[in-house]
Amino acid sequence: MDNRKKGLEDVIAVETKIAYIDGIKGILAYRGINVADLMDYSYEEVSHLLLKGYLPDESELSDYITTLRNERELDSGVIDILRICNKQADAMDVLRTAVSYISQYDADYNDNSVDANTRKAVKMIAKFPTIVAAFYRIINGLEPVSPDSELGHGANFLYMLKGTRPTELEAEIMEKDLILSAEHGLNASTFASRITASTLSDIHSAIISGICTLKGPLHGGARLGAMNMLDEIGSIDNVENFVEECIIAKKRIAGFGHRVYKTYDPRARVYRNLAKELSYEDAENGWYEIAERLEDVVNREFVKKSAKIIYPNVDFYAAVAYKYLSIPAQLSTSIFALGRVAGWTSHCLEQYEDNRLIRPRAKFIWRIYDK
Numbered sequence: 001m002d003n004r005k006k007g008l009e010d011v012i013a014v015e016t017k018i019a020y021i022d023g024i025k026g027i028l029a030y031r032g033i034n035v036a037d038l039m040d041y042s043y044e045e046v047s048h049l050l051l052k053g054y055l056p057d058e059s060e061l062s063d064y065i066t067t068l069r070n071e072r073e074l075d076s077g078v079i080d081i082l083r084i085c086n087k088q089a090d091a092m093d094v095l096r097t098a099v100s101y102i103s104q105y106d107a108d109y110n111d112n113s114v115d116a117n118t119r120k121a122v123k124m125i126a127k128f129p130t131i132v133a134a135f136y137r138i139i140n141g142l143e144p145v146s147p148d149s150e151l152g153h154g155a156n157f158l159y160m161l162k163g164t165r166p167t168e169l170e171a172e173i174m175e176k177d178l179i180l181s182a183e184h185g186l187n188a189s190t191f192a193s194r195i196t197a198s199t200l201s202d203i204h205s206a207i208i209s210g211i212c213t214l215k216g217p218l219h220g221g222a223r224l225g226a227m228n229m230l231d232e233i234g235s236i237d238n239v240e241n242f243v244e245e246c247i248i249a250k251k252r253i254a255g256f257g258h259r260v261y262k263t264y265d266p267r268a269r270v271y272r273n274l275a276k277e278l279s280y281e282d283a284e285n286g287w288y289e290i291a292e293r294l295e296d297v298v299n300r301e302f303v304k305k306s307a308k309i310i311y312p313n314v315d316f317y318a319a320v321a322y323k324y325l326s327i328p329a330q331l332s333t334s335i336f337a338l339g340r341v342a343g344w345t346s347h348c349l350e351q352y353e354d355n356r357l358i359r360p361r362a363k364f365i366w367r368i369y370d371k
């Protein structure tokens with residue numbers, strides 16, 4: 001019997017307690033809490049929720065924050081590695097390299113116990129922003145900025161990137177961006193991480209699998225694609241032509257469409273409001289207006305073409321928000337990874353907890369050698 005589903009669409013491969021997604025109703029919940037209701041929490045609280053299964057109380061949060069903030073700093077070996085990376089490289093490739101280096105010097109190297117894996121997870125959550133920010137400073141001929149332990153996760157990232165403290169609105173948007181990016185069930189990169197973990201390989205290797213998979217343009221790489229697309233469109237007057245050309249050339253529109261959501265991605269709704277808020281502060285740059293028009297035209301044209309709406313996904317309005325925050329496109333997908341590392345590591349811990357090797361079958365369709 002051929003029960004193959006191309007792209008494993010709708011196949012249930014694992015059980016999880018981490019995220020609930022209803023693609024028809026447009027619901028996403030982390031550990032039972034609707035993602036929209038998590039917007040007033042910090043990324044530190046949300047990463048604790050994902051990793052440990054519950055929101056921390058005051059004293060647990062204080063301990064967790066202390067651990068995370070103490071782990072932000074990079075040792076000089078990592079900075080040396082960042083200095084020899086290709087300055088033109090996408091930050092995802094640099095992140096992958098840095099994690100590989102860090103893994104070899106981890107105090108728990110070769111220890112695959114739950115405690116050691118939890119410690120490694122927290123260290124990766126803490127260090128990812130420092131890696132991306134330091135790489136950005138280095139390629140711009142600047143010295144890396146040390147983390148500021150007084151600042152929250154998102155604000156500290158912007159501070160290390162730009163060397164000045166962000167405004168309250170910028171800090172709030174970055175924090176929410178990291179929360180919205182943190183987790184999404186068995187998406188391709190999380191699946192890749194879980195497959196690696198299921199071989200009982202180490203958690204750093206599993207996270208590198210996740211980074212490599214998130215980078216693709218059909219997944220988190222669409223954030224880069226959407227930023228480049230906004231630049232290419234450039235003005236509201238070019239939107240109609242752009243969409244028409246995409247349809248003629250059968251080119252995918254970055255940041256639109258989703259395997260699971262048959263309605264508006266609930267995260268895109270939040271991002272859209274955030275981007276709108278940013279646009280009030282910066283009336284000169286019309287990114288929000290371009291984005292809104294693009295959404296309308298894509299809706300109209302795809303309904304005409306295939307009687308189906310193609311909705312924006314998490315990457316589209318994230319890219320618009322990044323334009324307002326002057327985030328360089330080269331960093332855009334890696335910033336997604338700064339958020340998603342909490343989801344990846346939580347899934348790895350869940351996989352190790354009740355592991356069975358993930359090993360599906362392929363149907364052989366060529367010919368059998370029979371001597």
Ligand SMILES: CC(=O)SCCNC(=O)CCNC(=O)[C@H](O)C(C)(C)COP(=O)(O)OP(=O)(O)OC[C@H]1O[C@@H](n2cnc3c(N)ncnc32)[C@H](O)[C@@H]1OP(=O)(O)O
Nearest residue numbers: 217218219220222251252253254255256257258259313315
């Ligand atoms: C964080 C994330 O990973 S969110 C997703 C990020 N990726 C993107 O934004 C890239 C653009 N989007 C896409 O390529 C797709 O929507 C995917 C890969 C995300 C999901 O795709 P799937 O569920 O596999 O749908 P599939 O690729 O089968 O497409 C179904 C139909 O919709 C069309 N379609 C889907 N998305 C788009 C899009 N963004 N632009 C144009 N057409 C699209 C396809 O061309 C196809 O049309 P056809 O049936 O006439 O050939």
Ligand SMILES: O=C([O-])CC(=O)C(=O)O
Nearest residue numbers: 183184186187188259314
């Ligand atoms: O779930 C997916 O396929 C992609 C996605 O939205 C994510 O990883 O955030």
